[in-house]
Amino acid sequence: MPTARASLAFALLIFFLILYAGFAVTIGDYLPEHWAVDLVYYAVAGFAWVPVAVALLNWGYRQPSR
Numbered sequence: 001m002p003t004a005r006a007s008l009a010f011a012l013l014i015f016f017l018i019l020y021a022g023f024a025v026t027i028g029d030y031l032p033e034h035w036a037v038d039l040v041y042y043a044v045a046g047f048a049w050v051p052v053a054v055a056l057l058n059w060g061y062r063q064p065s066r
Helices: 004-029 035-048 050-061
Strands: none
Touching: 004 035, 004 050, 035 050
């Protein structure tokens, strides 16, 4: 059964992803207009959020120590 901490982690993850997507697209607008630059930037930006999401979800589902 999900705990309040897991629900908080999920809500924070959604909030982070919305902000991250907006930030990534805004930065992408300032890059030079070339397909290779777009390919590299969006490939890196597309995976850069994963470590943050993993850490946040690990925190949310970790069992509290007693």
